[in-house]
Amino acid sequence: MKVTTLELKPNKAVLKIENTKPYFVNSLRRIMLSELPKLAIEDVIIYDNTTPLFDEIIAHRLGMIPLPTDLKLLTFRDQCTCKGKGCPNCTVRYTLSKEGEGVVYSGDLQPEEKSWAIKEDKIPIVELTKDQRLILEVEAILGRGKDHAKWQAVQAPAYKYYPIIEIDHKKCDLCKKCIEECPKNILEIKNKKLSVKDIEKCTLCRTCMDVCEKNAITVRGDENKFIFRFETDGSLTAKEALLESASILEKKYEELGKLLKKLK
Amino acid sequence: MEEELERKDRNHIGEKENMIIPVRCFTCGKVIGPLYEEYKKRYEEYKKAVEAGEKPKETPKQILDDLGLERYCCRRMIISHVDLLREAAPYE
Numbered sequence: 238m239k240v241t242t243l244e245l246k247p248n249k250a251v252l253k254i255e256n257t258k259p260y261f262v263n264s265l266r267r268i269m270l271s272e273l274p275k276l277a278i279e280d281v282i283i284y285d286n287t288t289p290l291f292d293e294i295i296a297h298r299l300g301m302i303p304l305p306t307d308l309k310l311l312t313f314r315d316q317c318t319c320k321g322k323g324c325p326n327c328t329v330r331y332t333l334s335k336e337g338e339g340v341v342y343s344g345d346l347q348p349e350e351k352s353w354a355i356k357e358d359k360i361p362i363v364e365l366t367k368d369q370r371l372i373l374e375v376e377a378i379l380g381r382g383k384d385h386a387k388w389q390a391v392q393a394p395a396y397k398y399y400p401i402i403e404i405d406h407k408k409c410d411l412c413k414k415c416i417e418e419c420p421k422n423i424l425e426i427k428n429k430k431l432s433v434k435d436i437e438k439c440t441l442c443r444t445c446m447d448v449c450e451k452n453a454i455t456v457r458g459d460e461n462k463f464i465f466r467f468e469t470d471g472s473l474t475a476k477e478a479l480l481e482s483a484s485i486l487e488k489k490y491e492e493l494g495k496l497l498k499k500l501k
Numbered sequence: 502m503e504e505e506l507e508r509k510d511r512n513h514i515g516e517k518e519n520m521i522i523p524v525r526c527f528t529c530g531k532v533i534g535p536l537y538e539e540y541k542k543r544y545e546e547y548k549k550a551v552e553a554g555e556k557p558k559e560t561p562k563q564i565l566d567d568l569g570l571e572r573y574c575c576r577r578m579i580i581s582h583v584d585l586l587r588e589a590a591p592y593e
Contacts, residue, residue, distance in 0.1 A: 245574075289589040290520065301524035303532060343534075360524055360534035366590045386530060393529045393572065470532050 243464070246437065251466040252476035253399070262463050266394045267481045271383035274313070275390040275472045276306040276329060280376040287370050288363045298362050300387045303345045304377055304472040305356050308481060314378045329353050329377040336370045341412070346375065357471050391478050394467035398458025400439035404431050408453035415445035415454060437464060520586045528574035536568045540579050
């Protein structure tokens with residue numbers, strides 16, 4: 238197996254994975270969706286809410302905020318030594334209090350410790366007019382995507398076969414129909430020959446194949462080579478999310494291996 | 502004029518909904534909450550330029566691209582949103 242990064246930003250990654258099969262890439266994708274832990278607001282204690290939105294709506298909006306997650310410092314509440322009571326090892330607390338004209342942003346949530354300050358601080362929660370008030374306290378805990386979407390750290394993880402476009406230059410009469418039809422504009426004529434500009438942009442839609450009267454072009458996917466892309470919501474960086482997912486997958490196989498050894 | 506305003510504030514089935522921009526995209530979960538205000542500001546500029554008969558600095562398509570909204574699920578969250586919270590605001 239060979240992995241190359243095509244793009245790596247704090248919140249987005251595009252990888253090229255070679256010499257593998259769809260089931261392997263898919264298992265990584267599914268771990269990202271459902272097993273990768275992250276921090277999210279679970280309990281909201283509302284002291285005063287005179288805003289036009291209901292308590293429940295505000296609590297729901299708070300739950301969707303991505304909180305910076307340091308997986309080394311936190312444990313799941315049900316596995317914690319405090320036995321589910323909520324201690325600094327498993328719970329992060331924030332308070333919010335705002336009164337009078339203005340928008341309440343996610344950044345108005347004040348953490349107990351500065352290291353937990355919310356990075357995505359411009360998410361509007363509710364708008365206040367004069368005399369309106371919102372005072373509340375929240376507890377955030379670790380969770381997994383399979384329990385609720387608010388604990389899903391990775392958005393839109395997806396893979397596609399690496400495109401292979403074969404052009405038969407003997408059959409091609411340079412009619413330019415495929416160039417016009419291609420939705421991603423990846424075909425061009427260079428040195429009087431039809432060629433591909435950026436093959437990684439190809440979505441394997443085969444419009445060029447359908448439109449070509451001479452059957453000079455064939456598009457297929459390489460079944461051992463993939464382009465894998467995903468985004469994170471900012472609670473983990475793309476690199477952290479990927480490494481953590483891989484180690485979760487590894488642990489799962491180790492567990493399976495141990496169980497299989499016991500058989501017989 | 503008043504009737505027109507009323508209609509503009511309703512969605513295609515005539516319901517008033519989405520008081521405030523959702524935090525995340527309904528489909529993929531991307532955080533889109535913070536982008537709405539900026540989109541609106543830049544869209545107003547575009548609208549002003551078009552109404553004055555000038556060439557706008559950027560089109561709504563370019564604004565959405567620049568905000569990093571690649572997928573159409575996130576783009577529709579922004580362009581189809583009707584902000585109504587201010588109208589409901591006096592009622593607690």
